[in-house]
Amino acid sequence: MKEIHGEEAGVPPSDLHQHLGDLLKNQDAADLTFQVGAQRFSAHRCVLAARSSVFKAELLGAMEESSSGHIEICDMETDVFKSLLHFIYTDSVPPVLDVVMASHLLVAADRYNIGRLKQICEEKLCNNIDANMVATSLALAEQHGFHDLKEACWQFLASPSNLEAMMASDSYEHLKSSCPSVFKELIARILPAEWNAAKDIVLTMWK
């Protein structure tokens, strides 16, 4: 008997993403609601558990959310949660995604351990570093342990003109106050090697 391997030509591409996107929209058999700000979102326990180990622990474990079916998200903006849900069901980010949304989605993806979304957002931020964003990105990378983003920021700041432009940006003061460890590392990176031993003294002078 002949055996058939793989797919033949003429078969349309997978429609699983579209079907799950429709499921999110039409809310068929939804068994969860999320309250985020003033907006309520319906969702499906099994889809969230399949896509996020954090949701799986929250929704299928012994925690309170497991039984009530209603969850309040207090520390995330509505449009960020909406994009997060959309990614969970469709594996795709909004077609137009600015760097601010990418930053927020990166934090959300990290919190819910959604690896691919995390990689997409981190990659986007790495490829869109500029003088205005770099201090904010550096602080974000430090606070959440985003190694690739941190490394990309250091590479950007290896150019004296970029460093100068960053120091003139609004977010520089915020970086100094919110992330002293990053600020210390910055000094160590730009000081000549012979001054490195005295970097704490320099740091005090810089303040």
Added chain:
Amino acid sequence: MKEIHGEEAGVPPSDLHQHLGDLLKNQDAADLTFQVGAQRFSAHRCVLAARSSVFKAELLGAMEESSSGHIEICDMETDVFKSLLHFIYTDSVPPVLDVVMASHLLVAADRYNIGRLKQICEEKLCNNIDANMVATSLALAEQHGFHDLKEACWQFLASPSNLEAMMASDSYEHLKSSCPSVFKELIARILPAEWNAAKDIVLTMWK
């Protein structure tokens, strides 16, 4: 502000199929069981409803299955149902799929209105017609209205040597008895045009 379009290089491919495949295996939050022969399968109402309009009507409508959460499938082989479920969750057919399984899956996909699976199986059967299978495929195509498959069978049988080989096959007698309409069409196709008006007489002689 810079905007970011599409995906950047270095981001891994979609893992939605794999996550749903894992969900089917580990049965997390399953809310349905199917009894098929001696085997029981757990599944998720929302996933089935998202993927099949027939399951959606059965599972979310007012039918009995909607409330009991237990469904018996009496007219499908266990391994066919297993492959059907796997496709519903992962959008992929088993890596090695023989033509007999492709026939059964085609009927199952038609019954549950799973368009892409139907197209994949019909395409596979169309590309794997031989003298042993063609009578069976023709009967299947006639009974279920698979137009592409029927057309591919006629194309195969347009060759006199293929027609002769089909008439020597075991399934030819079955085709004659089970699908008289197809048999009549076969006669009409092979008769010279001037004999067409008399095809009912020829058909009687052929019996």
